[in-house]
Amino acid sequence: MPSEQWTHPEPGDGPAAVAAQPSPEQVIAGLRATSEGGAELTQLLTPEGERVPSPQFDKYVDDIDAEALRGLYRDMVLVRRADREANAMQRQGQLGIWVPLLGQEAAQIGSGRALKANDMAFPSYREHGVAFTRGVDMKDLLGIFRCTDHSGWDYQRHGFHPYTIVIGNQVLNAAGYAMGQKFEGKVGDDDGEATIVYFGDGATSQGDVHEGFVWAAVYDAPLVFFCQNNQWAISEPTERQSRLPLYQRARGYGFPGIRVDGNDVLACLAVSRWALDECRHGNGPVLIEAFTYRMDAHTTTDDPTRYRLSDELEEWKLKDPIERVRAYLARGGYADQAFFDKIQDEADAFAADLREYTFNMPEPPPDRIFSNVYAEGNPVLEAQREEFLSYLDGFVSAGEH
């Protein structure tokens, strides 16, 4: 059932309008992530690399000339290369786990590049690309996955909150932060601030995401909900989360929802700029559903061959977010082979640097276990630290004898 065939019943339409809605089977068929995303999908660059005009959104990417587009291409290539390197390092035992972003580069780079310095982003745990756009050193991310740290960057300087592992928690935290921006009067004009929060299709089943929608709506918070619908929550498909295309949920909360081609960096940039702009001017919140695909596993502990067919992956490969930009740049004469080679070399060097850093990443001293549990200290914990250090010292002196 292509979801564009049905419309919402309006007040006064009566029971017949409700009855005319599609059956659950039809809805599920429409939700299934084959490829299309429906006629409601906002797209500016087709998988073949052709520019599609959009009366509504073109103005949001007016400034994206060939050079800027080459920049977005570079972002995506670097991030993908880093992702592949990290995945490989996990396989070699150098990282405890890795959460691949393969396939989601456009959603992350497009939305991330739409942010301004004073905006705040609340990621889940797959937003390596967004982190990159916020100036977070990828090396600081790797500490999480090498298990030397929980979060290694300055959230305030980068406007990038720590990763949140518990599904959906960050959506409420972001709603609170955005309420704070509103309370401080930082909303209302072009210079307004906004917050963006990232979560997946699986998270939309969490109560916290629902509550985040409610809070942001009733307090008019300048918050963009950026749902990367990558079709799978580990092994559970989107239809296990919803009978409705996810972006349509926004209507139930009283704010706009939009579905964008999550593999189209230009469309993600444009739609995110529009949504953030709405928020800056006090018209938030907004829900964006970036319709995309997780081309790799959920994490390196996952085995997607157990739950999805290779046909699906093959179909999505044709919609690769990087290839369509490359095709557009090449076809339009905006970039030549030398450019693509240069970016590839840069990406390889970027990955090599990450690898070298990872291999030599210092391990924290044992007593860091006790550090920063409390801002104001805790005598019980201090006693434990002292006892533990003295215990460790015993081993050292035993070895010295």
Place this chain on the structure above:
Amino acid sequence: MSDLQKLTIGKALNLGLRRAMEEDPKVLIMGEDVGKLGGVFRITDGLQKDFGEQRVLDTPLAESGIIGTAVGLAVRGFRPVCEIQFEGFIFPGFDQISSQLAKLHYRTQGKIKMPVVIRVPFGGGIGAVEHHSESPESLFAHIPGLKVVSISNAVDAYWGIQQAIRSDDPVLFFEPKRLYHSGALRAEIDVAGTPAQVFSSQVVREGTTATVVAYGPSVKVALDAAAAAEDEGKSLEVIDLRTLSPLDLGPVFESVRKTGRLIALSEAPSESSLTSEIAARVQQECFYSLEAPVLRVTGFDTPYPPAKLEEHYLPDLDRVLHAVDRSLAW
């Protein structure tokens, strides 16, 4: 300049909140019905009228939402004070408390402070229906990164709520709901006085025969028992813990070294509770001073019973005296 006022615990909390809000514009109050209604116990009475709807937020009805947004507001630099209507309703917010509120400072190596207070009316004795009379404080004391405190009198209520709000750590602030409006617990407080630090254990009655350690609503029970014991020629030392995490057991150790006997008193179920922790630590620190095993007087390891049975469930003066007798008989 002083401003002496005779206050109940409830009024002391109200004035303490008011003073904290006056002193720091970043302090927010948020919760269900805290605005126009002044909270179901009226603790926030009048605050929205004076500070506006942006500083006293009547929130949607969802505890995870209250606490989860408070976390975000704290990241932004606010100091939210959340009210949970009744302790039995805190559990939808447990995830945000344990996963985010308690851990963000640690996770970021101190870069993010979490100055959030969660006020929780707790304990029985009000004849209420299910979920309105519980004592879940041990569950929170078990979570690293949280401070857990409980008050038992108006003086500590006034200064304690302000201390909690000033703290850069998240504080679970347990309030003995059945004592909120007790006229007998009115205390004279200089509300314009210099802020006092109250999160440490305190000997509230000196004695020599045995020590009773309690917190929150049980402190009054312990003091009543001590008064009754005096008629029997027994001298009970009573300690109000006030801080449940981190536990301040120094004064308890000192007291046990003097009396040789300890009764740990609480309304909460006994298994894996604060009284368990106290018993373990006291036997570890005061083994040679103990004349008898540490005894515990607690609620039973059952769900809170229907209120018609709560007089049997709640530790009372007689159960404390019975425990003292058992200790002395050792």
